[in-house]
Amino acid sequence: MSGKLLPNPTPETRIYWEKTALNELWMPYCQTDGWVFPPRFHCPTCASTEFEWRQLSGRGTIASFIITHRGGAGYQDEVPYFIILVDLEEGPRLVGNLYGVPVEPTAVEVGMPVEVFFELRDGIHLPQWRPAGSKVTI
Numbered sequence: 473m474s475g476k477l478l479p480n481p482t483p484e485t486r487i488y489w490e491k492t493a494l495n496e497l498w499m500p501y502c503q504t505d506g507w508v509f510p511p512r513f514h515c516p517t518c519a520s521t522e523f524e525w526r527q528l529s530g531r532g533t534i535a536s537f538i539i540t541h542r543g544g545a546g547y548q549d550e551v552p553y554f555i556i557l558v559d560l561e562e563g564p565r566l567v568g569n570l571y572g573v574p575v576e577p578t579a580v581e582v583g584m585p586v587e588v589f590f591e592l593r594d595g596i597h598l599p600q601w602r603p604a605g606s607k608v609t610i
């Protein structure tokens with residue numbers, strides 16, 4: 473254990489984490505309302521439980537970003553680092569970290585294309601982000 477705060481898979485998120493372990497990004501999709509994230513047992517809009525899990529491309533663009541200088545639990549030694557919001561091509565928005573660029577405000581911009589990769593941390597495959605076309609891993 474690294475002492476880092478990590479997601480705790482639940483029955484609602486089990487499929488999501490099983491897919492990230494395969495280096496794939498999937499989310500439940502409500503036929504009426506679209507993507508449901510975070511995964512749950514019913515649609516927060518129409519309460520339907522009729523979901524279909526769909527794979528996402530893992531490509532998107534930066535919707536917003538910050539550079540944090542105060543890391544969360546277990547991340548204090550990694551500051552500064554990027555926290556970004558990503559608008560996926562298919563529509564959902566995810567939060568994550570950005571790697572593969574200098575940690576400087578001028579290194580990124582809103583609209584910059586990014587792609588997902590997966591970091592194995594204490595048994596959890598975390599979606600992380602890098603510039604599109606980059607081969608950066610951690």
Ligand SMILES: [Zn+2]
Nearest residue numbers: 502505515518
């Ligand atoms: Zn719905």
